[in-house]
Amino acid sequence: MPSITFGESTFDTQDDETVLDALLRNGHEIANGCRAGVCQSCLLIAKEVALPANATSGLSDSQKAIGAFKSCCVVPSTDIEVQSADGAIESHKATIVEKTSLNDAVIRVRLQSDVNYRAGQYVSLQNDAKLMRSYSIASVSGTDKYLEFHIRRYPNGQFSNWIYSAASIGSELILQGPSGTCFYTPTDAPSNLLMLASGTGLAPMHGIIRDALLQQHQGNIHLIIAAKTSDDFYYVDELKTLSDENSNFSFERVALQSTDADIKQADIYEHIRSDYTQLKGYRVYICGGENFVKKLKKQCFLAGANMQDIFSDSFLSFTPN
Helix, strand or coil: CCCEECCCEEECCCCCCCHHHHHHHCCCCCCCCCCCCCCCCCCECCCCHHHHHHHHHCCHHHHHCCCCEEHHCCCCCCEEEEECCCCCCCCCEEEEEEEEEECEEEEEEEEECCCCCCCCEEEECCCCCCEEEEEEECCCCHHHHHHHEEEEECCCCCCHHHHHHHCCCCCEEEEEECCCCCCCHHCCCCCEEEEEHHHHHHHHHHHHHHHHHHHHCCCCCEEEEEEEEEEHHCCCCHHHHHHHCCCCEEEEEEEEECCCCCCCEEEHHHHHHHCCCCCCCCCCEEEEEEHHHHHHHHHHHHHCHHHHEEEECCCCCCCCC
């Protein structure tokens, strides 16, 4: 019978047994719900194996690109190696090669590491003290010679304070990943892209936008960055340069409090609700705090965006109220 390899465990399947059932039978805790390929709670990632159409139907292009599949829909006909869709099992060494302040609260950290990734994915970084934190990637693979991260310093954040105070050029970390499906794919090319970011949610957005432009994206790309005050914005000059060099890219800043004429003073949710009422056919990317992402996913869906065309990355970050 075909075998399944999951982490360090390899075992044979039984007659007509799905990947999900085989993993559960062998003591692996795999999230699952409907067992009919509808809820997608049992997603796993397959390595170098052809998957039946029903195992990937309804998944986004970015999910398919990393080998994600519905484990309740696959009865293996050959040996298969799978891993969790929540994270990667590979680890890499990384070295800090740059630290640059972007504003009073955010620092840009660039690392040297031999890892394959897609702009917009995230990795977990671990220092010698075993402190670990996940950050989204702002650089573009194959173009940038480093991995870039935008790290916000939190008063009680052990890792962010270590990065700011103790880490130096040459400091080494362990990098785990990459993970995540919030990245650009060639099938996005003809579509208009609406990019919504708050706080350091700009990090993956900046990478995704550059990646799309380097791949000659055909549709329009519009980025909206939300913040509480005008002092919270960063990378404005870099975005202006991208806009000047690419006629199909534009961006705007929206803040709750601002006296800057170039910044729209508004509530981000009201702004999207009033100015983006027809999003049918759009690809939407949303990155920022959990509440920010949750609210805007719902708003964009109600405005006509297909849920499969909404890509998001949520994390601990400032969220406008």
